[in-house]
Amino acid sequence: MRKIDQIADQYVEDAIALSPMNATAMGVPGHDHELDDLSPAGFAAFADLERRTIAALEAAEPVDERERVAKEAILERLRLSLERYEAGDAYLELNVLSSSVHNVRQIFDLMPKDGKVAAENIAARLAAVTEAFKQYTETLRAEAAAGRVAAKRQVLEVATHCDNWNGSKGPGTDFWANLISSVTIDGEPITSGPLKIALGNSAAWARAATHNFARFLREELAPQAPEKDAVGRDRYSRASRYFIGAAIDLEETYAWGWQELARIEADMRATCERIKPGASIEEVVAFLDQDADENFTDKNLFRDWMQELADSTIADLADKHFDIPEQIRTIDCKIAPTEDGAIYYTGPSEDFTRPGAMWWSVPEGQKLFGKWREKSTVYHEGVPGHHLQVGQTMARTELLNRFQRQMMWCSGHGEGWALYSERLMDELGYYDDDPAGRLGMLDAQSFRAARVIVDIGLHCEFTIPEDNPFGWRPGEEWDGEKMFEFMKAHTRTIEDDMLSFERNRYLGWAGQAPSYKVGERLWMQAREDYKARKGADFSLKQFHTDALNLGSMGLTPFAEALARL
Structure with missing residues (x-):
């Protein structure tokens, strides 16, 4: 060896x-x-x-x-x-x-x-x-x-x-x-x-x-x-580097978060026009929540729908847009045995006898389960998101050592890929005939952009910009209550119990929440750099194969390794 x-x-x-x-x-x-x-x-x-x-x-x-x-x-x-x-x-x-x-x-x-x-x-x-x-x-x-x-x-x-x-x-x-x-x-x-x-x-x-x-x-x-x-x-800078795997300019990223959130919400308003012309985002959300075809009231039936979507997505994407190893063409969708509010993924066992699984810890009191709200979650946790990324890494025994396959994880790389995957499914046309599902995806993106703002803003003690695009509390200081207020104003698919859990998560896990959206930003930049280097020979499928075959890592060594391919 x-x-x-x-x-x-x-x-x-x-x-x-x-x-x-x-x-x-x-x-x-x-x-x-x-x-x-x-x-x-x-x-x-x-x-x-x-x-x-x-x-x-x-x-x-x-x-x-x-x-x-x-x-x-x-x-x-x-x-x-x-x-x-x-x-x-x-x-x-x-x-x-x-x-x-x-x-x-x-x-x-x-x-x-x-x-x-x-x-x-x-x-x-x-x-x-x-x-x-x-x-x-x-x-x-x-x-x-x-x-x-x-x-x-x-x-x-x-x-x-x-x-x-x-x-x-x-x-x-x-x-x-x-x-x-x-x-x-x-x-x-x-x-x-x-x-x-x-x-x-x-x-x-x-x-x-x-x-x-x-x-x-x-x-x-x-x-x-x-x-x-x-x-x-000081502590935030260390946490940010650990979770993202790259040193970022915190002031620039804070400002970018406001701009990105405004961009996404403009797209949401345009998407709402396809669903209910003339209605506001909030009115369209209320309309969709009353649509029996878009919702379940039984969490187990909702889990079954998630399983069916995850399975069909794997079958549809395999060999066409991604090289999906046979060992990971199975995923389990599970209701977690707790009510903490978390949604998370666990990878397969080393020998693949235990499949990868997406878990949903349903908050107490949640009674409505919207397909349009969670379609992008299935892509995020399943394929092409975490399940493909983690599973492909584990299957590449000829390319990656055991540490890389089993113990390497960087949130910016992994969660950035999962957000990139949500966005990619839009690029590939999987929302073309589903504006409601696309609205759910955009609202999830809005949520992640808002997290960049509140996490950096509160923990680094930045003030709310005087010229912020929403005219919201200009010049004020962040606190936990303002964080909840801002997040509630910029997500329409998360109930208050879950939002309270999310707020507490950001307050207690500094630097982790922005790693999703910042990670996606760096993944998109890596793809553009790769595309520029390859020119006429660029293949999106090959980019995904090359990038994922490197395994999980911090985003700075990832960009450097990808640049050498």
Whole structure:
């Protein structure tokens, strides 16, 4: 094996040893009964692994272009990850979507549920939740002693999530009880015997650990947490580079966000003319929400529609617009076993026996499910979005080492590609006969552009421009309430409960939300640069193949690698 691939593969082996949860996510057997070490020592061990790997890669010379790309891409990710750890930023990632406690809860979604071994693994991992949450409590206490605590809003919201997982929303909402009831042997429920007892006891321990962790957040951590949501320019710059994989001009990007939002909303008004001439955007949205052909009132029927659309899109795009490996021509659409409001994708297992999946955590109270609202979401999470990108990366064993296939992720690259995919489907004509679906896509684009504005504006403490194109609160300062008000004014397809979750997400996960739209911007620029270099030989399908075959990486090394093709 070549040196850089050897270093990368050794990192994966070492990371799996440190993180059984990563092993489960990757589909690597033998670790499903364990949880990660969430103590300060556990985090330090990962940082030490990153330092050793960086040093080894810096000393190794690539033998060809493929290894050069791998070296540059891996170094960029590890250096930024280590920078965040050493600055204490990684510990501050306690928010409504991304934290170690969420990682523990979500890993159970990816575990096999049928068979004696599966049942034993779930019981053992549930029993390990108590120690994992004690370790995480120790870590958060140590960071608080050093003056590093997430904003109070996030601390309290995560505590509420813990309550929700424990069934605070009423009968049928206890995640732990629902988990053990889903475990079967040969498809039959486990109704008696030692495994039934072990599962019940372990679920009770996990529930108690979750309750204790929520109490720690409320009673001990929240009183030490800052009221201020903004993280400041220095921390934001680090976060932005980490999530985008490129250093951007924050002032220029903030100004661009306002311009891009105005451009998209002008397109929305033109699209509304095709649906209901003379009506405003809000009137057209109300019209579509009353259209029985455009909506479901049953989330399971809506899931079935999403599955059918995802399947038909794969069949239609394969071999025509994209090279889609056979292993990833299957995707599962699932309703998540929680009500947190998130929509997310999980990749296939390493051997592809577990397909990739798009998950929708339907917020409590949501009763209307619009096809026109979510068509672009299926493209975003499925094909040509995350499922194609992640799956193709995993299938390219001849081009990418195991680190690149399994552990490399940059939000700007991945989410930028997913937004590019939504836009591409419009370019390819998939909305030509569906102006309602196109309006939904544009509203999603409007939402992502607005996120650029509010995220940079609030966390970097920029003022609202005096000459902003909407004449909205010129010269005022951002806060959480204005953020919600602005987002509500510029999205028509998200209900208030979901929008509140989104607002809290931006407040607590600084720099991540703009990576979608900024990533799309950089993907579009990369395509134009590639097209200019290829001239008459430009092929859109070949661009997609060449770009995705590089694997996931930060957008600066991506642009540099693509320029060498």
